[in-house]
Ligand SMILES: O=C(O)CCC(=O)C(=O)O
């Protein structure tokens with residue numbers, strides 16, 4: 518089902534460090550938090566220090582590009598972020614205390630993106646083939662104010678959904694800490710014709726098999742065109758994912774979703790105060 522394309526010719530080889538213990542420590546910290554009722558928090562991020570002008574952009578030495586022929590517009594880059602870049606993101610998220618409260622599992626950043634996310638955005642912007650050119654070269658690639666950080670404790674998931682139409686095409690999900698399976702399901706023709714959002718959430722079980730995609734730490738999933746508009750994506754509420762011969766025992770996972778808001782939606786307070794992911798996150 519997977520079509521793996523080697524990207525060595527795009528990125529070349531370089532040294533690769535071993536898994537950093539820090540990731541495990543942070544993972545342990547998170548799993549020791551007891552969960553009760555879910556909560557979402559919004560953070561006004563004060564302007565972060567700009568990235569150093571001449572700092573080189575390091576692209577992981579072992580990125581692996583995965584496409585799935587039936588899901589046009591889905592591109593998954595495994596190992597796109599180096600261990601250092603993953604650690605920088607995780608440390609930034611932990612230090613920002615987004616999830617200090619054991620009840621919080623989602624943070625929405627408003628204002629300038631924090632510098633630890635900007636660096637990942639820089640890597641993504643400089644990765645060829647993640648998006649069609651018109652998306653890859655738009656400025657900004659992602660809306661500064663629309664990053665969502667989700668924490669999934671073992672057994673938690675996200676309900677099947679198509680990201681809201683108020684977001685432009687070209688959505689990215691960065692996975693950190695641990696793996697999980699995301700399942701894709703095509704919308705039926707009737708659902709696609711009907712542009713109402715609710716209709717897109719209608720259950721289409723039994724019509725098509727869901728297509729599983731493993732999201733591993735350090736991977737970047739990009740959705741554009743049909744993959745973004747014509748398929749739902751979801752993460753099952755389960756402690757174990759089984760896919761082929763692989764069994765994934767879930768441990769805490771963090772994801773960072775990056776999107777760009779459509780210009781005519783920027784000042785729509787009603788929807789802004791009720792962000793999509795918050796509506797559909799399962800706990
Ligand atoms: O957490 C993930 O991997 C997916 C998040 C997602 O689908 C969303 O924020 O819309």
Ligand SMILES: [Fe+2]
Pocket residue numbers: 678679680750
């Ligand atoms: Fe989504």
